[in-house]
Amino acid sequence: MNNLEQFKEAAPAYVPGLVVLFDLADTKRRNCHLGHNVVDKDIDEFDRLIQSSVGASGLAKRVRGASWLAMYRLESLQSINELLGSFHRKQEMNVGWRSTGERNGATKVTEKIVPATIIRATRCLYSAVITPKSLNGLIDKLFEECYGFSPDMPIELGNVVNVERNFWSCVTSYPPETPFCPFCQRSDFEWEDGDASVYSGSGTCKNCSAYVDIKGVEL
């Protein structure tokens, strides 16, 4: 039985209560900038915090990569807010890109780096559950609706339609310029390679034929 099935089996004993979905926000981007080890530690830390937050009267299980389901007592919004607050972190960094070009044996490098804040935060969506029968449907709905909105605040499932899906980013700013060729300043490439990072790619400049390699920079 996986963790989600275990949760669904155990949860009815905590009804009436609040069923709550927590999702560490924008973890892909945190992975790109800070690496897997940092995100793994975030997950371990959130797991400890949520277990102590639900306490003996509740239930919490990590059900997906960076998502947890929990059952709280109906009057627990304060505890949920405290959990979100205790996990929230801000980290000052410089982020941007470095573009290295080679053309006719010459190498040229351009960098654009700006100060930014990387935020660690959690999206939270919840619903009251009055009868055990409604629980599974509510869990499905929580998963469907938990995207795009700002973290750090519990949103009631019935209100999520009124919430702006701003596709919140954990990085507050990036350089305004998209990466360009250091020789001719154009951004039109024949890409050969790249991964899922925020800035990553190598290929040939379509304008001046330089071979250009672009990498993300975090300082």
Ligand SMILES: [Zn+2]
């Ligand atoms: Zn060029």
